[in-house]
Amino acid sequence: MEAIKNNYLNHTIKDINPRILNRMVNKVINRDTKYCDLEPPILKLQSTIPNIYGPHVDVTRVKVAFGRWALPKLRRELHDEDPLIVSQAINSLADLIHDPEKSFEVIRLHFVPRLVDLMVHKDAFLRKRCAEIMTTLASQAVGREAILKNATVITNMAITVHDDQPEIRLKASQAIEMIARTHQGTVILNNANFVPLLASKMMHEIDDIVLMILEHLLTNEYVVGEAIDQGTMGLMEVLMNRQRPDVVARAISCLQLLLMHPSGKKIAVTTNLTHGLKRTLFSEDREVHTMATAALMFITITTMGKKETLNVNIMDRLLELASDFNCKELQINCVKTLTNMAEAPEGRKKLLENYIPAIEAIRTLKNQDLERHISTLLDTVRWKP
Incomplete structure (x- = not known):
């Protein structure tokens, strides 16, 4: 309100910024210019007004709407242009999909295509959380079926396996191992040549990632002959x-x-x-x-x-x-x-x-x-x- 305190001048001279008029008036009457009259104004870092703030507010998660509106709201926020809102939404989504009913709703509302796109996002945090969500979805029948129906998932999984961040490679390996626990998932991964892809990375990976790759290879009894020809025994x-x-x-x-x-x-x-x-x-x-x-x-x-x-x-x-x-x-x-x-x-x-x-x-x-x-x-x- 202080920025428009000289009401007569501000309404009469509309072409000049109200804060400039306030500073001119202050200079004429030898009064100090306040922070709110600067351009741009300097906002207060703290308030003298007493208040009680929430003690456990998590800024990394977006507020989840009540009932059926929760997931549609998160879906809209996942497509937001602000990367912070997307990060908050995907954090909240990662917590919700552990509930099988929520996972079913996630599939019905077509979250998977958006999650697939975020798997190769430039933000490492989003890539990591997407891989975790894929692991959780793959642990449930309806989620695994939806993942395997999307051909882009396998392509982006292969890209994520070569990620620069070891944390992301670990989460991607866990997702692949979870997908490969079924015959259908194993066949699709084998058709995408995941066995030689993962075997070639074992020599230079950390132990946790190697363990996940070995768990995946144990499910591939259908390609034993090919694995032997590719030198897997030496590895x-x-x-x-x-x-x-x-x-x-x-x-x-x-x-x-x-x-x-x-x-x-x-x-x-x-x-x-x-x-x-x-x-x-x-x-x-x-x-x-x-x-x-x-x-x-x-x-x-x-x-x-x-x-x-x-x-x-x-x-x-x-x-x-x-x-x-x-x-x-x-x-x-x-x-x-x-x-x-x-x-x-x-x-x-x-x-x-x-x-x-x-x-x-x-x-x-x-x-x-x-x-x-x-x-x-x-x-x-x-x-x-």
């Missing part, structure tokens, strides 16, 4: 040298998948894979032991695999791990690997001469499956041609 062998046990265990799990293929068994023998697996048998992590013994179980199916495994002298370690009665899967893997090795004359002779008491001393805790496998092992060792 898995390198990842076995990582420090994190969960990454090593997932890498060996992928090796198991590849070793089910005849070509995988041949490559395992020619590349001396058993030497690397022997090293993992002495890890301190039980899951690594379980995965490594399972991989050895597949390798020792073939005659060449039996000979290669016998050359690395792991019988003592296998029997030591077989005594771990807290993990039945590990015990069974060890016994089955020893059974495969006993099918070779050299292995049968070594077990018969040195390890019969140790085999009989394995604690089964009356587990019928384990007892049956131990009985098969003893019958194989004692068999005479």
Whole structure:
């Protein structure tokens, strides 16, 4: 109100800015010019008027409307030209879609095309939040179906995988892994050549992203032959040298998948894979032991695999791990690997001469499956041609 305090002059001389007139009057009567008469005016940084402000106001989230108007309002704000409003809207949306009913409404109101566009936005925060929303949607049947129907999603996912920010690459990897949990999603990702794309990035990624990529590769039993031809087994062998046990265990799990293929068994023998697996048998992590013994179980199916495994002298370690009665899967893997090795004359002779008491001393805790496998092992060792 102070900017138009000289009402007569302001109404008479309309071509001059009211603040300029106020400063002229102040100069004539030797009065100080106030902040509101400057051009542009200087606003107050604080107010002397007492007030109580909300103690928990989150400026990163937009206010969500009540009831059915909540999502239509957010959809309108996602298309706003102000990037701050878009960021606030997408933050609020990320919280709402954990509710399956809200996710259904998000699909019905066609949010997905806008989210797909924001996946490649220049703002890193928007790209990250979009990847998180895609992960949440992909965890629900209706959301996964809507994502797979949009061909641009897969294209933008491939772009996001190469993002400069590791946080965004991690969220994108989580979204891809979630999409690949169904057969339809796996087929679409395979048709888009995601297996070689992700495999080529594993060598230079952080462990968390590598873990997500390995989880995705474990769902791709349909392209095992192609993965072997592209050198994926060599990548898995390198990842076995990582420090994190969960990454090593997932890498060996992928090796198991590849070793089910005849070509995988041949490559395992020619590349001396058993030497690397022997090293993992002495890890301190039980899951690594379980995965490594399972991989050895597949390798020792073939005659060449039996000979290669016998050359690395792991019988003592296998029997030591077989005594771990807290993990039945590990015990069974060890016994089955020893059974495969006993099918070779050299292995049968070594077990018969040195390890019969140790085999009989394995604690089964009356587990019928384990007892049956131990009985098969003893019958194989004692068999005479």
